[in-house]
Amino acid sequence: MTLGVVSFLTDVSSEAVTAILPLYVTAALGLSVVAYGVVDGLVQGAGALVRVAGGWASDRTDRPKWVAAVGYGLSALTRVGLLFAAGLPAIASLVVTDRVGKGVRTAPRDALIAASANPRNLGRSFGVHRALDTAGAALGPLLAFVVLWAIPDGYTTVFVISLGAAVLGVGALVFLVPDLRPRQAAWLRTHRSRESRGLPKCKGCTCEAPGGLQLTGRPFSWGFLRRGATVRILVVAGLLGLLTVGDGFVYLALQDRDGFATQWFPLLYVGTNAVYMLLAAPVGRFADRFGRARVLVWGHVLLAAAYACAAAPFAGATTTVVALVLLGAFYAATDGVLSALTSALVPADVRGTAIGTAQTVTAVARMAASAGFGVLWYAAGRVDALWIATAALVVAVPVCAFLLRKSAA
Amino acid sequence: MSALPTHRRRTAFAVLTVVVLAGTGWFVTTEVLRARAEQAAPSAVEQAEDVLAGPHVLFRGTAPGDLYGRVSAVALDDLSGPREVTPVVCDRVDSDGETTVCLHTRRGVVTTYEAEVLDAAWQTTASWPLPGIPSRTRLSPDGLVATTAFVSGHSYATTGFSTETTVHRADGSDVSGNLEDFTLVVDGEEIAPVDRNVWGVTFADERTFYATVQSQSLGRTWLVRGDLTDRTLVTLLDGVECPSLSPDGTRLAFKHDAREPGTATPHWTPAVLDLDTMAITVLDTEDRNVDDQITWLDDATLLYGLPRADEPGTTDVWALPADGATDPVVAIPQAWSPSVVRG
Numbered sequence: 216m217t218l219g220v221v222s223f224l225t226d227v228s229s230e231a232v233t234a235i236l237p238l239y240v241t242a243a244l245g246l247s248v249v250a251y252g253v254v255d256g257l258v259q260g261a262g263a264l265v266r267v268a269g270g271w272a273s274d275r276t277d278r279p280k281w282v283a284a285v286g287y288g289l290s291a292l293t294r295v296g297l298l299f300a301a302g303l304p305a306i307a308s309l310v311v312t313d314r315v316g317k318g319v320r321t322a323p324r325d326a327l328i329a330a331s332a333n334p335r336n337l338g339r340s341f342g343v344h345r346a347l348d349t350a351g352a353a354l355g356p357l358l359a360f361v362v363l364w365a366i367p368d369g370y371t372t373v374f375v376i377s378l379g380a381a382v383l384g385v386g387a388l389v390f391l392v393p394d395l396r397p398r399q400a401a402w403l404r405t406h407r408s409r410e411s412r413g414l415p416k417c418k419g420c421t422c423e424a425p426g427g428l429q430l431t432g433r434p435f436s437w438g439f440l441r442r443g444a445t446v447r448i449l450v451v452a453g454l455l456g457l458l459t460v461g462d463g464f465v466y467l468a469l470q471d472r473d474g475f476a477t478q479w480f481p482l483l484y485v486g487t488n489a490v491y492m493l494l495a496a497p498v499g500r501f502a503d504r505f506g507r508a509r510v511l512v513w514g515h516v517l518l519a520a521a522y523a524c525a526a527a528p529f530a531g532a533t534t535t536v537v538a539l540v541l542l543g544a545f546y547a548a549t550d551g552v553l554s555a556l557t558s559a560l561v562p563a564d565v566r567g568t569a570i571g572t573a574q575t576v577t578a579v580a581r582m583a584a585s586a587g588f589g590v591l592w593y594a595a596g597r598v599d600a601l602w603i604a605t606a607a608l609v610v611a612v613p614v615c616a617f618l619l620r621k622s623a624a
Numbered sequence: 625m626s627a628l629p630t631h632r633r634r635t636a637f638a639v640l641t642v643v644v645l646a647g648t649g650w651f652v653t654t655e656v657l658r659a660r661a662e663q664a665a666p667s668a669v670e671q672a673e674d675v676l677a678g679p680h681v682l683f684r685g686t687a688p689g690d691l692y693g694r695v696s697a698v699a700l701d702d703l704s705g706p707r708e709v710t711p712v713v714c715d716r717v718d719s720d721g722e723t724t725v726c727l728h729t730r731r732g733v734v735t736t737y738e739a740e741v742l743d744a745a746w747q748t749t750a751s752w753p754l755p756g757i758p759s760r761t762r763l764s765p766d767g768l769v770a771t772t773a774f775v776s777g778h779s780y781a782t783t784g785f786s787t788e789t790t791v792h793r794a795d796g797s798d799v800s801g802n803l804e805d806f807t808l809v810v811d812g813e814e815i816a817p818v819d820r821n822v823w824g825v826t827f828a829d830e831r832t833f834y835a836t837v838q839s840q841s842l843g844r845t846w847l848v849r850g851d852l853t854d855r856t857l858v859t860l861l862d863g864v865e866c867p868s869l870s871p872d873g874t875r876l877a878f879k880h881d882a883r884e885p886g887t888a889t890p891h892w893t894p895a896v897l898d899l900d901t902m903a904i905t906v907l908d909t910e911d912r913n914v915d916d917q918i919t920w921l922d923d924a925t926l927l928y929g930l931p932r933a934d935e936p937g938t939t940d941v942w943a944l945p946a947d948g949a950t951d952p953v954v955a956i957p958q959a960w961s962p963s964v965v966r967g
Contacts, residue, residue, distance in 0.1 A: 237774060238757060303889050357733060362652075364731045366659040367692075368937050372652055379648035383641060390637035467775070467786075470755050471802065478736055478753035480775070589818035 217391045218328055219347030224384035225287060226351030227358065228294065228377040229313060234356035235363065239370045240306065263578035265315050270322030270571025277398040279323035279330070279567060284388055286320025289313075291381035297374045322571030329558035329566055330397040337559055338507055341551030342499020349492040349546075353485050355380075401563040439565040440572070448508075448557060451615045452573050455515050455549075456580025458608050460522075460588035462487060462542060468525040468597050475532045483539060490543025491550075498547040499555065507556040508619040512612055514548025517541050519608035526601035553577065667691035669958065672706035675699050679967035681921075682719045685709065686939045687958035695726065700964070703943075703955045712746050714961070718763040721965040723794055725769050727758030739771045741794050750796030755788050760824050760866070760917045763963075767794040768852075770825035770833070789822045789835065791852060800852055808837060809858045810846070817842050822857070824866035824917050825850070826876070834867040834876060845881070847897070864897060868918045870946070871966075874899055877918040877926050877946065880906050894918060894926060896946050907948035919962050920946075921955070929960045 269286060273279040293313040300306050325341070332340035359373045366372055439445050466483045479486075502510035521541035524534050554570050561569040591600040628636070667689030679700040685691055685707065695714050696707040714726035724742040729735060737754040739761070754773040762770045768791055775786040791800040800806070803822040807814055817839035824836045831852050837859065838845045847864035848857040867876040880895035892914050895906045907926075916928040924946050932938045941962045943955035956962060 360731070360735045361733055363735070364733065366655050367663075367731070369655060369659065372655045375651045376648055379644045383644050386637055386640040386644075390633040390640070470775075477755050479734075480753075480755040482734055586818070593816040593818055593820075 217387060218324060218331075219344045221287065221384050221388045221392065222324070222344060222348040223351035224380045224387065225290065226348055227355040228351075228380035228384065229290060229317070230352045230355030231359040231373055231377045231380070232294070232297065232313075232355075235359045235370060235373055236306075236310070238363070240303070263318065263575050263582070265318030266322050266571040266575045266578070267568060268571075269319035270326065270567035270569070272319075273323035273326055273567035274398070274565055277396050277564075278394070279326045279397065280388070280392055280394045282323040282567075283320045283327065284385065286316045286318070286323070287381075287385045287388055289316030289319065291378070291385050294374060294378035294381050298371065298378070321574060322567045325554045325558070325570045326397060326567035327392070327395055329554070329570075330395045330400065330563065331393070334559065336500075336503055337555040338499035338502035338510075338552055339496060340499070341555045342496040342502075342547070345499075345547070345551040346492045346495040349488050349495065353488040353492060356485065397563040397566060437568075439561050439569060442561075444560045445557075445569060447618050448560060449573060449576050451508075451512065451618055452553060453576045453580045454611060454615060455512070456577040457584050457587075458515070458604060458611055459518060459577075459581050459584055460604055461581065461585040464585070464588060464592065464597075464601075465521060465525045465538060465542060468601055469535050469538060471597060472525075472530045475535055479535075483535075486536070486539040487542045487546070490540050491546040492543075494544050494547035495551055498544070499551055502548070502552045502555065507552050507559065509616065510548050511552045511556055512615045512619060514545055514552070515608055515612050515615075517545040517548060519605045519612070521545060522601045522605040522608070526598050526605065528598075662688055663690060663692070665689045669696075669709075670706040672708055675706070675708035676710075680708075680965050681927075681956065681962050682717060682724065682965055683941060683956060683959040683962045684714055684717055685958060686937065686960050688935075688938060692937070695724075696959070697965075698956055700966070704957060710746055712742060715758045716761045716961045718761050718961075718963045719965055720763055720765065721967060723763060723767065725761045725763045725771070727754065727761050727771060727773070729758065737773060739769070739792070741769065741796065750792075750794065752792060752796055752798075759787065760789075762825050762827060762917075763794075764827035764830065764833075766827075766830035768792070768799065768827060768830060769794055770827065772823040772825070787821045787823045789825060791825065791833075800855070803835065803850065803857070805855075806850065807854075807856045808848070809856055811859070822848075824868075826867050826869045826917075828869060828873065834869060836865045836867065838865075847876070847878070861897070861902065864895075865892070866917045867897075868920065870920050870923055872923050875946070877920065879914060879916075879918070880904070882906065882908070894928065894944060896926075905948060907944055907946075909948050909950065910942075910944055910952050919964060921964055927955055927962045927964070929962070 269282060273282040276282065290313045293309040296309045300309055328340055328344055329337060358376065362369045362373050362376065462484065466480065469483065470477045470480050498510065521538050524538040524541060527534060553573055557570050557573045558566055588600060588604060591603060595603065667687040669687045669691065675697045680697040681700060681703060682695060682697045685694050685696040691709055693713040695710045695712050695717050698705055698707045712726055714728045716727040718725045722744055726740045726742055728740065729737055737756060737758055739752050739754055740748050741750040743749050754771065756774040758773050760772040770789065770791050772787055772789040775788050789803045790798065792798055804820055808816060808820060819841050820837055820839045822835055822837050825833050827833045833850045835848055835850055836845060837848045837857055844862050845865050846859040847861045847867055848859050850857045863881060865879040865881065867878045869876055876897045876899060878895055878897060879892035881890045882893040883891040893906055893908055894910050894914050895904055897904050912930060914928050914930065919927045921927050921943060926944045926946055927941055929939045929941050932940065938958055939960040940954050941956040941959040942952045944952040
């Protein structure tokens, strides 16, 4: 819950900036379209790959809180930088640093959520976290535009508010989140049973010695990657990721088709986020009961329906809204659930790395999907391209459901 | 830190919250008050009547104060003289004296963008929504309206940077759809790079126009000749961006990327292409980075906007001889997006 608040504040901070960055770069700094493209490309690329590293660092040190704090702190520092940045290179490097911070913190944060949650409620815990996270992502841009409405050149004001939110986020993490040690805790759990049997707490160690317990548990190993369950989840995440073509295309398709979507184009993602926010916790709870793997896989049917909605030849407000609702529901059924599923499948001592790896596989696959779909978009036309993606999903979902059949239990 | 007892850490967080909220609140309040005062202050510009009646240059005024952003006009023979201020606010503007195209931002809790066609009394006769921040607009003599807007997504939307350029009629009906969907012909062959973007339309006649097509993956920024009937874009030359046709139709002024090799960001210098000989003259008497669609004041002079380095939001329109013989000079102070109405 506290982690949810941390993410809420941090997302208010980062999305407020992200929302006005194109305006700031083009309108206030007088740079061009192309220059903005450079910044945007950097934003997309930087985040994904550092996630594994963040998870690995958290597993190695068994200090997910402090690894996450480094990530959150890094992003907060970039807000200070924004107050002084003048040229494009400065802004570009700040944007990249921010995304690196985001990449570093994500996996340890999810490991912390997993460590502090009741294993039976993992899906719900991730759902609550994602709901707060998304609430921040929706509130940030609105706050930013309200500021610009009141103060037309109020970019600095937005940056100051963003810095404030980021500092509070880091503060909440540092002061309020318990410093859980998942590996140590797992080790203690195994050894408590020895104690209850009247045995010494561990073989060949004196646990009463000052300095406390020394970990003799398995050191970190990449071996988890070879386990069948992990492989299956990564394959499924990759496969489904390859068919997830990016909301941008759905928005563009909607916008291309009707004036309603064009008028609200800057806000389409807010609609998606609002639905995501509302559904994340209930869907997470549902996943706990019904099976996380099943919800993850069948959630992609919602995505297929969203594509169909964007491709269908009925222009108008209704299809636009339905498409946004489906997209939001898709995120609710997949994003937090993937982390919950991964957490439950792997031992605690590799959890951070496993979550980071699963997220990176998804992110890289989605990038590839967007690039590939772009080709299709121009080759086949946007409507046919969306239908092809829909059909591919409809075929892939049962296949993935079959692959994950065993792990679903 | 973790050695502190829980209640101490909670107190520390409460103190931090109060400090941050107080600091941010103070800053926001002073900024809002400053902005209110600035917006209410009268703009320090000399005003005149009846400028719009004669030959004039229409532009977006950028003098700080209550007239900021208002479309204004100065007489063609007295560019730095007094201006007539109209009631409309636009980000980009183009006009033929009767009809005016205005791209503008509707600020609010929900910020949206719009293209409007205005009549001589500044009343809206047609409008259509734009998907993002307005960038360029051109009005053809036959009443065609080209608009370019950024389609800027969100960090969760992974299409990256994109522009949308369309051609409408002055009554608001769509002529072209997104120009990206036109057939792109490079050296006689049709290609379809995924990341192609089209912007900066300048009309030659009611069917033909020039524009920029860029593909970052191919590393090309082509000048293209577009055909609204055949729905084609035929590339003419690489390295020509944001063209603008001269009044006599013989030359194109454009942004030439003169960056040092290995630099990540472009440095645009104005240049002129002779359409008969395809010879390029780079006007390097202008050494600043010019990011604007250039306008022709007459067949010998270019106009373009540049931001003032020390005054955010304020821009000037500069004039540069089309042969680059002399240095640029400020033509219209505190102005942006000039449009020449020869009357």
